[in-house]
Amino acid sequence: MRARVYKSTGSWYSIKSEEGVFYQARIKGIVKLDNRSSTNPIAVGDWVEYELEDADQKSVMINTILDRHNYVARQSPHNKRQQHIIASNLDQSILLATLKSPKTSQGFIDRFLISCEAFHIPAVIVFNKSDIYGEQEMEVYETMKEMYEAIGYQVFLISIENKTGLDPIHEVIKNKTTLVSGHSGVGKSSFINYLFPDLDINTQEVSDWSGKGMHTTTFAQMYDLPTGGSVIDTPGMRELGLANMDKEELAQYFPEMRAKMHGCQFNNCQHINEPGCAVKAAVEKGIISEARFFSYVDLWHGIETFKY
Ligand SMILES: Nc1nc2c(ncn2[C@@H]2O[C@H](COP(=O)(O)OP(=O)(O)O)[C@@H](O)[C@H]2O)c(=O)[nH]1
Ligand SMILES: [Mg+2]
Ligand SMILES: [Zn+2]
Numbered sequence: 001m002r003a004r005v006y007k008s009t010g011s012w013y014s015i016k017s018e019e020g021v022f023y024q025a026r027i028k029g030i031v032k033l034d035n036r037s038s039t040n041p042i043a044v045g046d047w048v049e050y051e052l053e054d055a056d057q058k059s060v061m062i063n064t065i066l067d068r069h070n071y072v073a074r075q076s077p078h079n080k081r082q083q084h085i086i087a088s089n090l091d092q093s094i095l096l097a098t099l100k101s102p103k104t105s106q107g108f109i110d111r112f113l114i115s116c117e118a119f120h121i122p123a124v125i126v127f128n129k130s131d132i133y134g135e136q137e138m139e140v141y142e143t144m145k146e147m148y149e150a151i152g153y154q155v156f157l158i159s160i161e162n163k164t165g166l167d168p169i170h171e172v173i174k175n176k177t178t179l180v181s182g183h184s185g186v187g188k189s190s191f192i193n194y195l196f197p198d199l200d201i202n203t204q205e206v207s208d209w210s211g212k213g214m215h216t217t218t219f220a221q222m223y224d225l226p227t228g229g230s231v232i233d234t235p236g237m238r239e240l241g242l243a244n245m246d247k248e249e250l251a252q253y254f255p256e257m258r259a260k261m262h263g264c265q266f267n268n269c270q271h272i273n274e275p276g277c278a279v280k281a282a283v284e285k286g287i288i289s290e291a292r293f294f295s296y297v298d299l300w301h302g303i304e305t306f307k308y
Helices: 106-118 135-150 167-173 188-195 247-253 278-284 290-302
Strands: 002-008 013-017 022-027 047-052 060-065 071-075 083-088 092-098 123-128 154-157 177-181 221-224 230-233
Touching (some): 002 022, 013 047, 013 060, 022 047, 092 106, 092 167, 106 123, 123 135, 135 154, 247 290, 278 290
Parallel strands (some): 022 060, 092 123, 092 177, 177 230
Antiparallel strands (some): 002 013, 002 047, 002 221, 013 022, 047 060, 071 083, 221 230
């Protein structure tokens, strides 16, 4: 019997069967693991096979993980070679960004887009908090919109506070599995609360019971939309990692560079200093945005050349 994973705490999983029934499930002894370098065997979004262990259906066991179409992962903080799968089987990822309180940098947006390209997940950029944007922020927004749309990304402007700009977002997420990401403070929880008002998720950080520290859950969770489709909330996630990316592959994840690099004189051109570089020629002609190219150069220098 097949089900999809809606929540994973590492020790138990909330799964929804194809008949629409939710179960709390555990992993049976040996589960086929196709991703051995991962710290977590089962992630939100996974399709699994399960069995009911006893007649009263209290004990549900997952025995197989079906192949993932795609997934997003971040590097394990404990072991650089291991990755932690955040979510799988995604149709797209929405990056919530803001141009004020807090300001999302272009570098952050580009790193996110590159990760999505590397994970084969279409990305959508949604700028929130339009209600507090002045003339200057609106100019930045227009520039960014033009720049990202020119290379194939959808860009939207919303205010969750004022409930403006949200109709196109409903169209974008309808009947799809969407991962929501973004910096802390951009309105992810507010967005989830807007979509699912019955959930009453806390906005901002909440103190834990001891009152000593700030506690936020880091478990990703999937919610079904009334219009069809589902949304995955990842409370603890700041950014997707560029884990294990080689310098040589980086340019591939810039769609506008990908479109030009076949014209470079050297087929191993890194588009930094090489003669006959079609990418740099396109930057000089204004066909490729200079700001995006600077992001590339920055990231390229940041990737360690040392390989395991
Ligand atoms: N002005 C304004 N504030 C917003 C908007 N959306 C969310 N906020 C506020 O931004 C703060 C952070 O929101 P939250 O949803 O907790 O962000 P998260 O950290 O991404 O989950 C809260 O005080 C929200 O009320 C918006 O559209 N406009
Ligand atoms: Mg939040
Ligand atoms: Zn080149």
